[in-house]
Amino acid sequence: xxxxxxxxxxxxxxxxxxxxxxxxxxxxxxxxxxxxxxxxxxxxxxxxxxxxxxxxxxxxxxxxxxxxxxxxxxxxxxxxxxxxxxxxxxxxxxxxxxxxxxxxxxxxxxxxxxxxxxxxxxxxxxxxxxxxxxxxxxxxxxxx
Numbered sequence: 001x002x003x004x005x006x007x008x009x010x011x012x013x014x015x016x017x018x019x020x021x022x023x024x025x026x027x028x029x030x031x032x033x034x035x036x037x038x039x040x041x042x043x044x045x046x047x048x049x050x051x052x053x054x055x056x057x058x059x060x061x062x063x064x065x066x067x068x069x070x071x072x073x074x075x076x077x078x079x080x081x082x083x084x085x086x087x088x089x090x091x092x093x094x095x096x097x098x099x100x101x102x103x104x105x106x107x108x109x110x111x112x113x114x115x116x117x118x119x120x121x122x123x124x125x126x127x128x129x130x131x132x133x134x135x136x137x138x139x140x141x142x143x144x
Contacts, residue, residue, distance in 0.1 A: 069127035
């Protein structure tokens, strides 16, 4: 899993130009973004990942926030400034485009990703129970 912070201008002045923001976002959806360090006119946004969130193998995450009880499948690409709210499922091989906001209890898939369904409100509790069971299994294996 590769987690990279999103970079934004420190000023909202439209006359202020930045060199790295145009080069870091030049690839289209599905292409690899090469992270650039922020310039003096930019800042990196912190990435917030909620509790009981599972991230699959080989994912690249540039999101600003991922809520609690989220399942992200393998080989997913989550592009800059996107936000995933609580209790969502991002299916394998999904590509979340820049600036996409995924509402709570959503099922998402595709390239580019689209919301393809909704989850029942009891999903949050099931996600937590699943995490507790996996953690218990992990601790048990450590003792063996």
